[in-house]
Amino acid sequence: MTNQAPTAASAGYLLCHCCHLLSRPLHGATHPRCPRCGAVLHRRKPNSLARTWALTLTAYILYIPANLLPIMTLTMSGRGEPDTIISGVKELIVGGMWPLALLVFFASITVPVLKLLVLTFLLLSVQLGSHWRPWERTVLYRLTESVGRWSMIDIFVITILVAVVELGALATIEAGPGAVAFGGVVVVTMFAAMSFDPRLIWDRMAPKEGEVPSHSRPEGAYRMQR
Amino acid sequence: MAEYAVAEHALIACHDCDLLFRKPRLQPGQKACCPRCGAVLFRRKRSGLDQSLALAFTSLVLFMLANAYPLLRMNIAGRVQEGSLLTGIEELYSQGYWEISALVFVVTFLAPLAKLLCLFYVLLPLRLFGRRAPKAVLVFRWTELLSPWAMTEVFMLGILVAVVKLADLAALTPGIALYSFASLMVSMAAGDAMLDEHEVWDRLEAAGD
Numbered sequence: 001m002t003n004q005a006p007t008a009a010s011a012g013y014l015l016c017h018c019c020h021l022l023s024r025p026l027h028g029a030t031h032p033r034c035p036r037c038g039a040v041l042h043r044r045k046p047n048s049l050a051r052t053w054a055l056t057l058t059a060y061i062l063y064i065p066a067n068l069l070p071i072m073t074l075t076m077s078g079r080g081e082p083d084t085i086i087s088g089v090k091e092l093i094v095g096g097m098w099p100l101a102l103l104v105f106f107a108s109i110t111v112p113v114l115k116l117l118v119l120t121f122l123l124l125s126v127q128l129g130s131h132w133r134p135w136e137r138t139v140l141y142r143l144t145e146s147v148g149r150w151s152m153i154d155i156f157v158i159t160i161l162v163a164v165v166e167l168g169a170l171a172t173i174e175a176g177p178g179a180v181a182f183g184g185v186v187v188v189t190m191f192a193a194m195s196f197d198p199r200l201i202w203d204r205m206a207p208k209e210g211e212v213p214s215h216s217r218p219e220g221a222y223r224m225q226r
Numbered sequence: 227m228a229e230y231a232v233a234e235h236a237l238i239a240c241h242d243c244d245l246l247f248r249k250p251r252l253q254p255g256q257k258a259c260c261p262r263c264g265a266v267l268f269r270r271k272r273s274g275l276d277q278s279l280a281l282a283f284t285s286l287v288l289f290m291l292a293n294a295y296p297l298l299r300m301n302i303a304g305r306v307q308e309g310s311l312l313t314g315i316e317e318l319y320s321q322g323y324w325e326i327s328a329l330v331f332v333v334t335f336l337a338p339l340a341k342l343l344c345l346f347y348v349l350l351p352l353r354l355f356g357r358r359a360p361k362a363v364l365v366f367r368w369t370e371l372l373s374p375w376a377m378t379e380v381f382m383l384g385i386l387v388a389v390v391k392l393a394d395l396a397a398l399t400p401g402i403a404l405y406s407f408a409s410l411m412v413s414m415a416a417g418d419a420m421l422d423e424h425e426v427w428d429r430l431e432a433a434g435d
Contacts (some may be wrong), residue, residue: 006246017428037367083279107272138263156384159330163314175323183329202243
């Protein structure tokens with residue numbers, strides 16, 4: 001069934017990414033908009049692969065300073081100790097707070113790393129025209145997209161610490177440049193996940209004889225047959 | 227709108243794999259999943275606009291409390307200090323980290339607030355008068371776009387971790403805002419679960435200006 005499955009694209013429909021209405025643009029409509037909500041319609045997300053690659057690579061680069069530079073510095077009675085993401089986790093373990101250490105480790109290290117690896121894997125598999133386990137890859141994509149926001153925990157922790165600990169000579173907490181890079185990683189990977197189009201995974205499964213592979217048609221040349 | 231052959235309401239396509247099929251008729255409480263990739267296409271909720279509006283109102287009140295009162299009060303060697311979300315954002319800005327400051331401001335303050343206000347703007351006239359407010363369609367589209375950036379529930383976990391980290395530094399007293407944030411998280415999550423976007427879109431389409 002997988003191979004003959006009718007898709008919206010092959011039937012000439014465009015699905016609105018926002019309100020999920022199906023519609024058919026008429027001849028010559030180059031920038032069709034959703035008749036219900038007005039969002040710009042695309043057969044597939046525009047330049048999905050190129051955009052996702054660019055954002056993913058940016059995130060890889062930002063990931064280096066995010067882990068090497070301190071995300072905050074706690075100064076207590078004149079003595080300062082810079083904290084990186086990993087040393088913050090270590091501190092929690094040393095303090096015996098291993099459930100929270102696990103939580104922070106998961107949110108700040110596991111999720112961003114897995115997200116980058118999964119996006120790279122999805123991009124490569126689509127570009128190589130892989131037919132391997134499309135269902136699993138789609139599920140992987142959905143997970144990646146929904147879990148990304150949880151990486152923000154560390155940034156929020158810094159915000160609260162900075163708000164509360166401001167006691168002059170006694171103790172201060174200052175944010176660090178690592179936090180900027182880390183915030184960048186989270187935002188950029190969220191955008192990367194949003195710009196990836198999981199339908200591309202399935203497009204590679206579709207082509208049969210006599211059928212034009214749906215990804216080779218340019219966006220603007222979209223025509224409907226009545 | 228002569229430009230379109232619109233609205234095959236009988237058909238639906240999967241947003242994850244583009245499979246096209248006939249839209250199933252659902253009973254309240256059921257959901258439709260894509261037979262090929264398993265994506266949840268839409269659900270018919272048992273709740274209606276009333277519940278969504280009530281929860282949006284609850285969330286708005288809690289949001290105001292959460293930002294008007296201090297989050298935590300700290301006592302180190304007799305010196306007491308209070309902090310809230312907004313003082314944290316301000317402090318980050320004054321330390322020169324405007325990027326993080328702006329990011330936190332958007333995802334914990336601006337996006338949740340805008341989302342709630344947008345919901346009111348769209349749902350209230352729809353519920354009260356069966357009409358759509360001017361530009362309601364555009365506003366509801368923004369609401370959907372904003373959703374992934376409203377991170378109240380993640381912020382709540384951040385508070386939890388921060389409390390634990392501070393606990394060995396000083397004596398802490400939770401403020402009103404802490405409880406408000408915890409309740410806000412619940413009411414916003416419940417609001418998301420109750421809101422039936424497909425129904426709102428259908429009603430917006432059916433309602434006159």
